[in-house]
Amino acid sequence: KQEVTQIPAALSVPExxxxxxxxSFTDSAIYNLQWFRQDPxxxxxSLLLIQSSQREQTSGRLNASLDKSSGRSTLYIAASQxxxxxxxxxxVTFMEYGNKLVFGAGTILRVKS
Amino acid sequence: xxxxxxxxxxxVTQMGQEVILRCVPISNHLYFYWYRQILxxxxxxxxxxxxxxxxxxxxxxxxxFSVERPDGSNFTLKIRSTKLEDSAMYFCASTPIAxxxxxxxxxxxxxxxxxxx
Numbered sequence: 001k002q003e004v005t006q007i008p009a010a011l012s013v014p015e016x017x018x019x020x021x022x023x024s025f026t027d028s029a030i031y032n033l034q035w036f037r038q039d040p041x042x043x044x045x046s047l048l049l050i051q052s053s054q055r056e057q058t059s060g061r062l063n064a065s066l067d068k069s070s071g072r073s074t075l076y077i078a079a080s081q082x083x084x085x086x087x088x089x090x091x092v093t094f095m096e097y098g099n100k101l102v103f104g105a106g107t108i109l110r111v112k113s
Numbered sequence: 114x115x116x117x118x119x120x121x122x123x124x125v126t127q128m129g130q131e132v133i134l135r136c137v138p139i140s141n142h143l144y145f146y147w148y149r150q151i152l153x154x155x156x157x158x159x160x161x162x163x164x165x166x167x168x169x170x171x172x173x174x175x176x177x178f179s180v181e182r183p184d185g186s187n188f189t190l191k192i193r194s195t196k197l198e199d200s201a202m203y204f205c206a207s208t209p210i211a212x213x214x215x216x217x218x219x220x221x222x223x224x225x226x227x228x229x230x
Contacts, residue, residue: 034218034219036221041226042223042224043204043221043222043223043224044156044204044221045221046218046219046220046221049217049218089156091156097169098161098168098169099144099146099161099168099169099208100146100158100161100169100171101148101156101158101219102158103155103156103157104155105154105155106155
């Protein structure tokens with residue numbers, strides 16, 4: 001069964017710190033990987049999509065990398081702000097499973113002011 | 114910016130009752146999904162839908178569940194006889210292009226919180 005794992009489960013950092021969230025997946029045969037943000041009780045906001053042929057994607061203070069061969073992705077957040085506090089979800093589209101996303105459990109991020 | 118919308122935002126129902134959750138995908142999108150998230154657990158895939166038929170479904174999506182696109186804009190999830198364990202947040206998502214290349218971002222709606230008493 002294909003799985004997605006995220007570490008750490010929770011992270012608390014002071015404002016201004018750069019941080020890295022980790023995602024690993026069990027099979028390198030993927031179509032793409034998406035990072036989402038989820039605020040408490042709310043929906044999923046897509047942050048970045050990395051195609052299987054790409055190594056990284058950037059949006060503002062966010063940078064996501066993909067190492068397909070090792071089954072890993074990282075989400076780098078620069079100069080963190082209290083407004084970045086949320087749960088960050090990694091989701092993978094495995095070739096074996098077609099179009100559906102397989103989600104990790106998420107990393108709960110708290111940025112302290 | 115176009116977005117996926119879902120109604121209602123919160124639905125409370127009695128066990129055994131039927132519920133219909135509604136979604137309006139982004140207008141030029143062709144591929145639609147339902148996912149659910151039980152409180153404290155991972156987001157799980159339920160079903161995908163393309164060209165007026167189910168494309169894939171998970172083990173969760175048993176005979177109690179059905180999906181429909183009754184008109185050109187709405188996409189619905191029906192649970193025929195709700196159980197306590199159906200309590201969850203249900204998310205609708207859509208992508209512009211169908212097919213197994215799956216190169217597109219899935220855009221998610223804000224979710225419907227279903228509470229079964």
